[in-house]
Amino acid sequence: MKRYISTLIRIAAALVAVSGLCHAEASGRAVARRMTEAPVVDGVLTEWNTFPQVEMTEPAVPDLKVERSVLGWTDDALHVAFRVMDKAVVNNEKFDRLDNGDCFEIRIVSPVGNRNTFLRVLVAPSSAEGHSACVVKRRTINPKKTETLLATTEPSTLEGFEWALSRAERSWSVELSIPFSMLEVKPEKGLSFPFVMVVWDRDRDDIDEWAAGGGWHKRSESSNQKARPSQWPTFTLADENVFETVKISSGVRIGHHRPCNLFIPSEDVAFKFTLKSFPEGSGTVEAVIKDGFGVERKRSTMDVVVEPKMSDEFTLELGRLDRGYYELSLSADIKGVDGRNAIGAGSASFGVIEQTDISSEAFLKEDRRFG
Structure with missing residues (x-):
């Protein structure tokens, strides 16, 4: 049976694509x-x-x-x-x-x-x-x-x-x-x-x-x-208005981009995400992208408003990236209407690569690489 390398890449990406809580580091x-x-x-x-x-x-x-x-x-x-x-x-x-x-x-x-x-x-x-x-x-x-x-x-x-x-x-x-x-x-x-x-x-x-x-x-x-x-x-x-920062477990949930968090080089990278269990208020979400070697490739911040019983998704636009494997980290910092802060984070893996139907034999013969 003919096997296609694009399918293999998508399966690999699906295995490494994750989202969840990142431990907040001390501010010093x-x-x-x-x-x-x-x-x-x-x-x-x-x-x-x-x-x-x-x-x-x-x-x-x-x-x-x-x-x-x-x-x-x-x-x-x-x-x-x-x-x-x-x-x-x-x-x-x-x-x-x-x-x-x-x-x-x-x-x-x-x-x-x-x-x-x-x-x-x-x-x-x-x-x-x-x-x-x-x-x-x-x-x-x-x-x-x-x-x-x-x-x-x-x-x-x-x-x-x-x-x-x-x-x-x-x-x-x-x-x-x-x-x-x-x-x-x-x-x-x-x-x-x-x-x-x-x-x-x-x-x-x-x-x-x-x-x-x-x-x-x-x-x-x-x-x-x-x-x-x-x-x-x-x-x-x-002063007396400083309160403990609430840490929201799994508070930033990053949606999956089809197919399997893969983008092509001519495509803008974008993810939808939701903020769960955060208080009503406003704040920022910071995105950090690192490549497969842990080198930071992009950082951006967007303002967000959390409203009561809000169910709408936010869209994070990250622009175009070179071919490669990447790790995305999102950190949310929301100040509630009562003055208390809440923080949470999430992460996901994704790849940027041409997606084409090619047999594994042809792929190996042409000495292609992912990244």
Whole structure:
């Protein structure tokens, strides 16, 4: 039976054509939302549900997942809330080695002065003392010098500083209030602070997981904790109208172009797509096209309006492309009428090639190629 190479190409394209959710990467900049009153520091995080998340890395560690990492502020203090899913709580360390076991840590540089010092706060769900513990240190960068301000399993004795930790069966939560006086700054909207958040994970106490090798990957962090403070990203003091960005799973759905997401070189590349589960509002959709080698070939942005119960498709016009294999990524960022943002993404593979009926024997004889 005569086989046609165009059919083979279409089948191959159909196998690689996909659409779905793309994980949104951290922007590198976080916000602390203005609070009308200081939270009760008790380790119960019910009042933090709508606050913008600080993006944390997701390491390939089975028993480590950050569920909440948020910041807020009042006139007197910076407030921190953090929850980690962690079934095996292991930390038998003394105060000076608290980060050698399960432990939450935040480091903050004051945005004023010469920025030669930073505050370091560590909170662990257990310790050598048999209880949860908190350590507060002030460290100079050059020369390196550390001053311990607090090391305790009891309530804080530092003026204005509060800490609390609560444990559940499969998680533990931390809540902090750090007075701006400890950062030697008067807060105001728009002020930015270099910072790093880290949660350290340990699951065994019969061996030293750090010394045994491979242990250092067992952490989740807001940015590279090994970087110099001058390279840390910042969080910014924002107003009370900043909310958590909602991530819409499979929110951007790209339609299939017949036949099998294949276009010919003389044809404009265009895809229809829909936005599902997004709130009423307006925003943008960004398209990025990369070739088979991962090299970006085209980028474009279009404005969109999401209306109630909208069912109409959008059409994305991308113009003509050279022959080849391509990956299309769409990212939608919609600001709802209530001021909250929603993001989602989708992707698809497609090809640009002449479509002609030719036998496989002739195709091989002429040494043709796709791409």
